[in-house]
Amino acid sequence: MGATMLRSCARLIRRGIALPGQPQSPRPLPCCYTTPRFYSPEVIRDYAMPNATWSKNLQDLYNRYMEGSQSGAWERIPSYNATVHHIKGVPPSRTRENRLFTRNLDQDGVGFEYSMFYNKAERRMVCLFQPGPYLEGPPGFTHGGCIATIIDSTTGAGAVYLCGSVMTANLTINYKNPIPLGHVVIIDSKVERVEGRKVYTSCQIRSHDDAVLHTEASALFIKLGP
Numbered sequence: 001m002g003a004t005m006l007r008s009c010a011r012l013i014r015r016g017i018a019l020p021g022q023p024q025s026p027r028p029l030p031c032c033y034t035t036p037r038f039y040s041p042e043v044i045r046d047y048a049m050p051n052a053t054w055s056k057n058l059q060d061l062y063n064r065y066m067e068g069s070q071s072g073a074w075e076r077i078p079s080y081n082a083t084v085h086h087i088k089g090v091p092p093s094r095t096r097e098n099r100l101f102t103r104n105l106d107q108d109g110v111g112f113e114y115s116m117f118y119n120k121a122e123r124r125m126v127c128l129f130q131p132g133p134y135l136e137g138p139p140g141f142t143h144g145g146c147i148a149t150i151i152d153s154t155t156g157a158g159a160v161y162l163c164g165s166v167m168t169a170n171l172t173i174n175y176k177n178p179i180p181l182g183h184v185v186i187i188d189s190k191v192e193r194v195e196g197r198k199v200y201t202s203c204q205i206r207s208h209d210d211a212v213l214h215t216e217a218s219a220l221f222i223k224l225g226p
């Protein structure tokens with residue numbers, strides 16, 4: 001995320017344009033849901049939907065959380081390939097070159113394949129993640145920087161949905177067991193407490209069947225808005 005873009009996001013936020021999850025609007029949705037005249041579906045694709053590269057494990061988990069969303073406990077979070085597309089009131093541009101880091105590959109399945117679900121009552125953001133072959137670190141396993149990225153994105157999205165716009169100030173990770181490429185894991189994050197502008201989060205990464213604890217992390221976010 002470039003500094004110019006962050007500054008312009010911060011400006012928009014200060015001007016009162018809502019991010020998804022900001023408490024002042026009843027059920028904030030991304031602009032593409034509310035101002036369809038600004039885009040055509042092929043420009044603004046929601047990448048958090050199943051595609052042909054999803055394994056059965058990812059599809060099964062997705063279905064389970066979708067069932068949870070029908071009861072109202074979980075909310076599926078849409079995901080676009082540019083950060084500004086998540087911000088209500090900003091018209092998407094066909095010419096924009098900036099890409100959200102986790103959505104910067106044009107080919108399905110090779111990079112960050114994931115879908116997030118938010119549980120407002122529990123202040124939890126869960127990410128169902130299938131790392132693709134372009135995320136290799138040690139042979140056959142996911143690069144630690146990619147793991148840090150998806151932790152930052154998941155805990156960050158949880159902080160955004162609870163508190164509005166934030167920046168990561170601190171991220172601490174304990175890598176306990178490597179994540180094989182292609183294996184589906186659950187990134188389970190929670191906002192532990194909010195102290196003034198400081199939003200403290202915790203996170204675990206477990207295998208899709210809960211058998212393996214891969215990673216533990218904590219992250220501190222600082223609220224940008226009022």
Ligand SMILES: CCCCC/C=C\C/C=C\C/C=C\C/C=C\CCCC(=O)SCCNC(=O)CCNC(=O)[C@H](O)C(C)(C)COP(=O)(O)OP(=O)(O)OC[C@H]1O[C@@H](n2cnc3c(N)ncnc32)[C@H](O)[C@@H]1OP(=O)(O)O
Pocket residue numbers: 001006009010019020083086087152153154156157160165166167168169170196197198220222
């Ligand atoms: C921004 C738009 C995002 C839009 C997202 C939209 C939708 C989301 C939907 C889907 C998900 C998509 C994306 C996921 C979202 C986010 C994940 C990615 C996030 C990032 O990838 S982001 C890039 C990396 N990130 C940076 O590039 C930060 C560089 N940095 C700074 O920009 C400043 O440093 C800042 C702003 C952090 C603070 O600056 P500041 O001037 O505003 O505040 P100040 O320094 O006064 O600190 C206030 C209080 O925090 C304490 N404090 C500060 N830092 C601390 C630390 N490190 N440890 C312990 N305590 C700390 C102080 O001690 C004080 O505490 P106290 O009040 O008690 O005195």
